[in-house]
Amino acid sequence: xxxxxxxxxxxxxxxxxxxxxxxxxxxxxxxxxxxxxxxxxxxxxxxxxxxxxxxxxxxxxxxxxxxxxxxxxxxxxxxxxxxxxxxxxxxxxxxxxxxxxxxxxxxxxxxxxxxxxxxxxxxxxxxxxxxxxxxxxxxxxxxxxxxxxxxxxxxxxxxxxxxxxxxxxxxxxxxxxxxxxxxxxxxxxxxxxxxxxxxxxxxxxxxxxxxxxxxxxxxxxx
Numbered sequence: 001x002x003x004x005x006x007x008x009x010x011x012x013x014x015x016x017x018x019x020x021x022x023x024x025x026x027x028x029x030x031x032x033x034x035x036x037x038x039x040x041x042x043x044x045x046x047x048x049x050x051x052x053x054x055x056x057x058x059x060x061x062x063x064x065x066x067x068x069x070x071x072x073x074x075x076x077x078x079x080x081x082x083x084x085x086x087x088x089x090x091x092x093x094x095x096x097x098x099x100x101x102x103x104x105x106x107x108x109x110x111x112x113x114x115x116x117x118x119x120x121x122x123x124x125x126x127x128x129x130x131x132x133x134x135x136x137x138x139x140x141x142x143x144x145x146x147x148x149x150x151x152x153x154x155x156x157x158x159x160x161x162x163x164x165x166x167x168x169x170x171x172x173x174x175x176x177x178x179x180x181x182x183x184x185x186x187x188x189x190x191x192x193x194x195x196x197x198x199x200x201x202x203x204x205x206x207x208x209x210x211x212x213x214x215x216x217x218x219x220x221x222x
Contacts, residue, residue: 004103004154011167011188027072045168047109047140089208107150109140142170169198
C-alpha cells in the first residue's frame, strides 16, 4: 500500500519552469555567456550545482559557480518568483491524499525559501507533512539526495510504499535510483518520450488530471 507521496514542486505543482529558464539565461548573459533559451529549458529540474556545470565552460564554473548561482537566485526571487502560480487541482489533490491517510512531502531542487513561498501560493500548509530542498542536501537532482531526505520524513515507510510525482526526467532519475515508483506529469513541458526513457511508470497532464484518474493511478492501485 502507498503510504506517502513525494512531490517535486517547480513544473509539477507550480507553473514556473519557463520563468526559471528565463532567469538562468539572463544570469548567464550577465556573466558573458549567451545560450539559447531552449538549451537551458531542457536542464530545468536540476539545481544550480548540477545545471551550471552542464551548460557553462569548465573554467567559468571553477572560478565563478557560486557567484553565478547566487546572482541567479537573487534575480529569480526579485523578478520572477512573484509571478508563479499553482497548476489547477493541486490543493484538491492534496485533500484527497490526506482523506485517504497518505502523507505528503514536497521534495524540490529549489532553495528552502522558494519552497516555502510556493507552499503558501498553493495554500497547502495545513496539508503537507514536510518539505526538503537544496538547502538540506549536498547534491540536487538528478542525484537522489533530496528524495532520500524526503524518505526520512515518512519513516518507517520504505521506497516500495512511496510514490514520487515529478515533471522532469531528473525527478524520475533521482527517484529511480532509490527504487521508487514515479508518476510523471506533462505540466513541466518535457516530452512523453523523455519522461518514459528516464523511467516514469505513468504519465498524466498535471495535478488535476492525476486527481481525475486517482482511483486507477499508481497511488491507489499499488
